[in-house]
Amino acid sequence: MSLLKKYLTYLMLNLLLGGTLLNAQTDEIDKLLDLDVSDLINLEVITASKILQKASEVPATVRVITQDKIVKNGYITLEDVLADLQGFQFRNILGFNSYVFQRGLPNQNNLTLILVDGIQINELNSGGFYAGGQYDLDNVKRIEVVYGPASALYGTNAISGIVNIITKSPKDSQGLEAGFLYGSFNTISANAGYRYFDDENQFGIGISGMLKTSNKADLGGSKGDFNWSENMENFEDDISVYAKVNYKDLTLGIGFQNKKASRTTNYKTLGTEYLDEGSSWNINFLTGYLKHIFDLSDAIHLSSQVYYRDATVLDNTVGYVTEYAQEGYYRPNNLVGIEEILSYSVNSNLSVIGGMVYELENLALGFSRTKSNSSSAAPPAPTKPEQQTNNLFSLYLQSRFNFANYFNLYAGLRYDNSSVYDHVITPRLGLVYNYKKIGAKIIYTNAYRAPKPWDYTNGLGNSDLEPERMTSIELCASYNITKNSLFELSLYRNLLKDKLSQINISKGFYWDNKGESSVEGIEFYSEFAKGNMEVFANYTFNYSVINETTDSPEIARHSANLGLNYNFADNLSVGVRNNYIGERLNPKLIESTGNYKIGAALISHLNISYEKFYDLNFRLFIKNIFNVVYYHSSNRPPDRYRQPQRSVILKLEYNLFTN
Numbered sequence: 001m002s003l004l005k006k007y008l009t010y011l012m013l014n015l016l017l018g019g020t021l022l023n024a025q026t027d028e029i030d031k032l033l034d035l036d037v038s039d040l041i042n043l044e045v046i047t048a049s050k051i052l053q054k055a056s057e058v059p060a061t062v063r064v065i066t067q068d069k070i071v072k073n074g075y076i077t078l079e080d081v082l083a084d085l086q087g088f089q090f091r092n093i094l095g096f097n098s099y100v101f102q103r104g105l106p107n108q109n110n111l112t113l114i115l116v117d118g119i120q121i122n123e124l125n126s127g128g129f130y131a132g133g134q135y136d137l138d139n140v141k142r143i144e145v146v147y148g149p150a151s152a153l154y155g156t157n158a159i160s161g162i163v164n165i166i167t168k169s170p171k172d173s174q175g176l177e178a179g180f181l182y183g184s185f186n187t188i189s190a191n192a193g194y195r196y197f198d199d200e201n202q203f204g205i206g207i208s209g210m211l212k213t214s215n216k217a218d219l220g221g222s223k224g225d226f227n228w229s230e231n232m233e234n235f236e237d238d239i240s241v242y243a244k245v246n247y248k249d250l251t252l253g254i255g256f257q258n259k260k261a262s263r264t265t266n267y268k269t270l271g272t273e274y275l276d277e278g279s280s281w282n283i284n285f286l287t288g289y290l291k292h293i294f295d296l297s298d299a300i301h302l303s304s305q306v307y308y309r310d311a312t313v314l315d316n317t318v319g320y321v322t323e324y325a326q327e328g329y330y331r332p333n334n335l336v337g338i339e340e341i342l343s344y345s346v347n348s349n350l351s352v353i354g355g356m357v358y359e360l361e362n363l364a365l366g367f368s369r370t371k372s373n374s375s376s377a378a379p380p381a382p383t384k385p386e387q388q389t390n391n392l393f394s395l396y397l398q399s400r401f402n403f404a405n406y407f408n409l410y411a412g413l414r415y416d417n418s419s420v421y422d423h424v425i426t427p428r429l430g431l432v433y434n435y436k437k438i439g440a441k442i443i444y445t446n447a448y449r450a451p452k453p454w455d456y457t458n459g460l461g462n463s464d465l466e467p468e469r470m471t472s473i474e475l476c477a478s479y480n481i482t483k484n485s486l487f488e489l490s491l492y493r494n495l496l497k498d499k500l501s502q503i504n505i506s507k508g509f510y511w512d513n514k515g516e517s518s519v520e521g522i523e524f525y526s527e528f529a530k531g532n533m534e535v536f537a538n539y540t541f542n543y544s545v546i547n548e549t550t551d552s553p554e555i556a557r558h559s560a561n562l563g564l565n566y567n568f569a570d571n572l573s574v575g576v577r578n579n580y581i582g583e584r585l586n587p588k589l590i591e592s593t594g595n596y597k598i599g600a601a602l603i604s605h606l607n608i609s610y611e612k613f614y615d616l617n618f619r620l621f622i623k624n625i626f627n628v629v630y631y632h633s634s635n636r637p638p639d640r641y642r643q644p645q646r647s648v649i650l651k652l653e654y655n656l657f658t659n
Contacts, residue, residue, distance in 0.1 A: 048062055050341055051341075061476050062144060063145040063147075064142055065142060067140060072619075074605070074607045078131050078135050078165075083579050084577060086525050086539065089104075091554055095261060095263060096262070097109070100131055103519060110126060110128040113158045114162075114165070115163065117165070117255075121255075124334070124452075134259040135257070136209075139210070141169070148472055148494075149426075149445040150162050152413065152428035159448070159449055169195075169204070171204060177192070178190075179652065184649070185217060186214065189211065190212075203246065207241075217234075217644035226270055227268045228269050228270060232264050232276040233279075240258075256286050256287075262279050267320060267636070274322055281318075283311070284314060286311075287309050303343075310332075316381065324373075326371070326372045326375065327379060330369075331364045332384065333363045339357045342354050350401050356394070362389055363390065364384075365386045368382035390419055390420045394415065397412065408432040408433075408434075409430070411428070418450065426445075428446070437479055437481070441474070442474075445473075446469070448467040448469050449468040451500070472492060475492075484528060488525045494519045495516070495518045496518070499546075521540065522539075524539045533565070537563075539559070539560040541558060553596075559582060561577070571613070572608075578602060581630075584597075586640060598631050605622065615654055619651040620649070631643060
């Protein structure tokens, strides 16, 4: 079936469903205005300014994905969530990691910050983050996505944006919940959580856990461009455990993630010395924090936080297997930090937030490696690699000045001083306007990404690297035609200078500050909700070039998403979603096609939920309904990556809540 026929078939499905909706219980729909879309822009978010503010008032474009959307849309990985948003594209190698490109800049996951409850979870040695299934989305209260540079508050790596995964607190849905999921490609997941809060003593505790495993797709033989054999081994096993303890104004949080995945898809195995079984990439993420909020007065608030982060590639990792040996990897990294945030509302027109951060990093300069003497023998556990200590001291300040009732002027500045990369200063300016149904923002920001040990030592190595630097300007306008509809348009231009580029020479390669990328983009977002029906649509245009003349590989100029959800009754909902990604260039020639093009694709998904059957919820998700054959780009030995075929997933949830 051609792409056009699939689109028309799906459009017909939407229209038939929509016709059913419009003809069924019209009077009741008009009465049930359960969701006021205008509330979306008045939601209080914390990620954009590090203090709670209305989304319409912060100097950034922000999207909020609620727990209800996560559950009903069948999101089971972080990529699932982001795929429905404007401005995101992907390089999913269906292996030990998946790569996320925000606003037209291809990278190694090191231009976007991923936070869990405000604590960064990016890998410490490289600054990149690990996407995949290790995030327990059943334990998520909401996800806040901030678009554009945010180094003025967050420092390094906050170039393309921020994704803050906010987990449930002890006050949320107190009681017991559990879930079990089974689906195609041997996808199995089980989760459980318990939360309790004592109002009288202001004490609460919450704990959650998840186990998940999946083979993700069928890539053997012709289905994977003959990169691997029919018996290829490809898996991902995930563990997630989170706990929170609240006592009055004190919060203790502990999080643990383990991701174990094969490295089969990292290399070609057919026609090479590499084997497609036996590899195992095993990485832990451990975070802990103790946070205290103290109200010095009605106008002055102090937030104090001490935190610990560990991101370690474990010493039982097998990076690859050849006909002659297995190679083991080990890379430990940890960090301890403290942050003080003081906010002061001088009067109704002027407020200031300031912060101080100190971090002590202990990072591996590279992998410690060992080899066995046989393809069937595990390598010896590597010893601890050489470590590098980095002291980071940062100060930041941001002010908000309200004038003429409808305008908020923001000015911010951050100073970072590192014992490794010296100092960096990043400013931010923003003008925000809100009047009745209309909103507008003009935002100017600088951002940077500091080199990490991975950059300094990768390949032949280069110890003279400088930070990559971004300058961005954005204009954003929003309009509520009615309280049930929202339209938002963003125009932006990003310029990334001193970009790290791979330099190839006869002896190997190294990284150097030789590149430049620019992106001119348009993002459109709309949402409509009335009664039992919710509809969203968004579109992104990115004109992304490198060194002023060459189109950026891996970035499509056009992408779009469309979705519809309808609640037939209090307990039955049906939803359909579409993801469109336009044609884009591959970094290298695709041998099977003889060109550099990754074709456009339209992917459709169906979700059905039946809830509140006693204490049980039943959900059915069908992803890639029409079994579209589509690909992602590659910067590895395989020329391109086939994406998952149609998959069917069944989920059972048990909830026994006391509130």
